[in-house]
Amino acid sequence: MGELVALLLLVWLLAVAVLGLRHRRLLAQLWAEPVLRRPxxxxxxxxxxxxxxxxxxxxxxxxxxxxxxxxxxxxxxxxxxxxxxxxxxxxxxxxxxxxxxxxxxxxxxxxxxxxxxxxxxxxxxxxxxxxxxxxxxxxxxxxxxxxxxxxxxxxxxxxxxxxxxxxxxxxxxxxxxxxxxxxxxxxxxxxxxxxxxxxxxxxxxxxxxxxxxxxxxxxxxxxxxxxxxxxxxxxxxxxxxxxxxxxxxxxxxxxxxxxxxxxxxxxxxxxxxxxxxxxxxxxxxxxxxxxxxxxxxxxxxxxxxxxxxxxxxxxxxxxxxxxxxxxxxxxxxxxxxxxxxxxxxxxxxxxxxxRDSDWINESLLVRLRVWLVRQHQDYRLRKFFLLSGFVFIYHLLRWSSAKTSGWAGDES
Ligand SMILES: [Zn+2]
Incomplete structure (x- = not known):
């Protein structure tokens, strides 16, 4: 039983790694693109x-x-x-x-x-x-x-x-x-x-x-x-x-x-x-x-x-x-x-x-959230987003931030 779980885990990790590698350039771009503080x-x-x-x-x-x-x-x-x-x-x-x-x-x-x-x-x-x-x-x-x-x-x-x-x-x-x-x-x-x-x-x-x-x-x-x-x-x-x-x-x-x-x-x-x-x-x-x-x-x-x-x-x-x-x-x-x-x-x-700080948000947490929003919006990453489990973190962050202030880079 334990071996089966380990095997499934390994298959999942491999699948995520393969998809992640295939999209590594795009994922890096979504991370590198500056996050505007306002519309x-x-x-x-x-x-x-x-x-x-x-x-x-x-x-x-x-x-x-x-x-x-x-x-x-x-x-x-x-x-x-x-x-x-x-x-x-x-x-x-x-x-x-x-x-x-x-x-x-x-x-x-x-x-x-x-x-x-x-x-x-x-x-x-x-x-x-x-x-x-x-x-x-x-x-x-x-x-x-x-x-x-x-x-x-x-x-x-x-x-x-x-x-x-x-x-x-x-x-x-x-x-x-x-x-x-x-x-x-x-x-x-x-x-x-x-x-x-x-x-x-x-x-x-x-x-x-x-x-x-x-x-x-x-x-x-x-x-x-x-x-x-x-x-x-x-x-x-x-x-x-x-x-x-x-x-x-x-x-x-x-x-x-x-x-x-x-x-x-x-x-x-x-x-x-x-x-x-x-x-x-x-x-x-x-x-x-x-x-x-x-x-x-x-x-x-x-x-x-x-x-x-x-x-x-x-x-x-x-x-x-x-x-x-x-x-x-x-x-x-x-x-x-x-x-x-x-x-x-x-x-x-x-x-x-x-990267003018009046306009660009460099907060790590905000950048991470926005990185997930960008993945969520990008049809090319649909499989990766689901399989990697990022979709759950996205919804969790979205749910928790909806209770406090704005969402993502949007501070309006
Ligand atoms: Zn023209």
């Missing part, structure tokens, strides 16, 4: 910049709305603007019969009001600009695709300022050639020159260098990242991993190891993770975003909600209800979490990298 919310929005002029009014209205809210220390909610610096100059290309690519940059006088609306929002403390890319595509790939794809050809020849959202998905990636699938990698020297060029133009337009980049469609590679690092970029916004290519169906592939908030990459850059979505025109209501906020805050994580300009430009009814959704989200977030903090992504990255 942090950032609305990360992309695709603003060179493109339709209706963006000006959209940004003005968003700035007016955001400036009506403040956290307990008087910071307005930040909407980051992932900025695209150039778009095809379709008029010039029509004249050249599409024989050569021409760009219209955000510096052009037709974008003066748009630039002003961005600058006003930054000045007010409601916008934070970050680089999305020179173009939201790799121009030679677009030119190549126009030979075979009539829709791309028409896009390049259109009368109005075109919208990159309507391009085939694989072509919206900047850091590969999606004109053929599976996509082809770009030459290192071309990448390096293109990064230098876009960093310089960003600096010229915004009067200061960008510290944050958001890779279009989240496809980039080590060469791109090292070029950013050499150019003075400090932070890359990621979806929790890096996609390096697109497969034969155009779907992003070649996935890296998972990233975590505050992780320092080999390149020296810091990663932050966009960990949920808020696209009102796709049906994401404020309730969904609030659930994300609760979940991330319980896990001691910031909540970075991804959104795009397409929610806020175009059909009036759609746009009005998207702004109303932002309004409702911020109203409820402040009501439910009086201690919530509105930071920009660069401020968040600084807090995480500096």
């Amino acid at each position: 942090v919310l950032i609305i990360e929005s992309d695709d603003w910049g060179a493109g339709p002029l209706a963006q000006t009014e959209a940004l003005q209205k968003l700035a007016a709305l955001l400036s009506t809210f403040s956290d307990s220390e008087g910071r307005h909610p930040k909407m980051t603007l992932g900025v695209v610096l150039a778009i095809a100059d379709t008029e010039a290309m029509r004249r050249a019969d599409l024989s050569v690519y021409r760009r219209l940059t955000l510096e052009h006088e037709c974008f003066a009001e748009l630039r002003q609306s961005m600058a006003d929002g930054i000045e007010k403390g409601v916008f934070a600009a970050q680089l999305h890319g020179m173009e939201h595509y790799w121009p030679p790939a677009l030119m190549q695709a126009a030979n075979d794809d009539e829709s791309v050809r028409q896009w390049l020849l259109s009368d109005a300022l075109p919208q990159t959202e309507t391009l085939p998905s694989a072509l919206q990636s900047r850091w590969l050639d999606g004109s053929v699938l599976p996509a082809q990698q770009l030459d290192g020297a071309l990448i390096s020159a293109a990064v230098d060029e876009e960093l310089a133009l960003y600096k010229k337009i915004f009067s200061e260098p960008t510290k944050v980049v958001v890779p279009p469609t989240f496809v980039w590679n080590q060469m791109v990242e090292e070029s950013w690092a050499r150019g003075g970029v400090e932070v890359v916004v990621t979806p929790g991993q890096r996609y390096e290519s697109r497969d034969e169906n155009g779907v992003p592939c070649s996935v890296s190891e998972p990233h975590y908030n505050g992780e320092q990459a080999e390149s020296g850059l810091n990663y932050v993770v966009r960990n949920d979505y808020f696209e009102p025109s796709l049906g994401h209501d404020p309730e969904r975003a609030l659930q994300a906020l609760q979940r991330k805050s319980n896990a001691g994580r910031p909540t970075l909600l991804e959104t795009h300009r397409f929610n806020f430009v175009g059909d009036e009814k759609k746009v009005d209800s998207a702004r109303q959704a932002v309004d409702d989200l911020l109203t409820d977030a402040l009501r439910q979490y009086p201690a919530i903090a509105f930071l920009s992504t660069v401020q968040l990255a600084k807090v995480l990298a500096g």
Whole structure:
């Protein structure tokens, strides 16, 4: 009998050890990721910049709305603007019969009001600009695709300022050639020159260098990242991993190891993770975003909600209800979490990298609890969490802390 128990115990220990070893990297990451003391919310929005002029009014209205809210220390909610610096100059290309690519940059006088609306929002403390890319595509790939794809050809020849959202998905990636699938990698020297060029133009337009980049469609590679690092970029916004290519169906592939908030990459850059979505025109209501906020805050994580300009430009009814959704989200977030903090992504990255004790909880007990919460929330660890018995410790801690104060890293 005693031998049977010993044998079962041994089998159990072995199973836990095998699973633990398999997930050791992930478990270490969940432990290493800093634990925020209070909920942090950032609305990360992309695709603003060179493109339709209706963006000006959209940004003005968003700035007016955001400036009506403040956290307990008087910071307005930040909407980051992932900025695209150039778009095809379709008029010039029509004249050249599409024989050569021409760009219209955000510096052009037709974008003066748009630039002003961005600058006003930054000045007010409601916008934070970050680089999305020179173009939201790799121009030679677009030119190549126009030979075979009539829709791309028409896009390049259109009368109005075109919208990159309507391009085939694989072509919206900047850091590969999606004109053929599976996509082809770009030459290192071309990448390096293109990064230098876009960093310089960003600096010229915004009067200061960008510290944050958001890779279009989240496809980039080590060469791109090292070029950013050499150019003075400090932070890359990621979806929790890096996609390096697109497969034969155009779907992003070649996935890296998972990233975590505050992780320092080999390149020296810091990663932050966009960990949920808020696209009102796709049906994401404020309730969904609030659930994300609760979940991330319980896990001691910031909540970075991804959104795009397409929610806020175009059909009036759609746009009005998207702004109303932002309004409702911020109203409820402040009501439910009086201690919530509105930071920009660069401020968040600084807090995480500096392990600033005003913001980061280093208490061993809290870190242990949060480590368990993070395991509980991670579907990849489901078997390990159950089999290791951590699930019991999790529920025990949860039960005992529910009787006293807050739970996990959340002190609100
Ligand atoms: Zn984008």
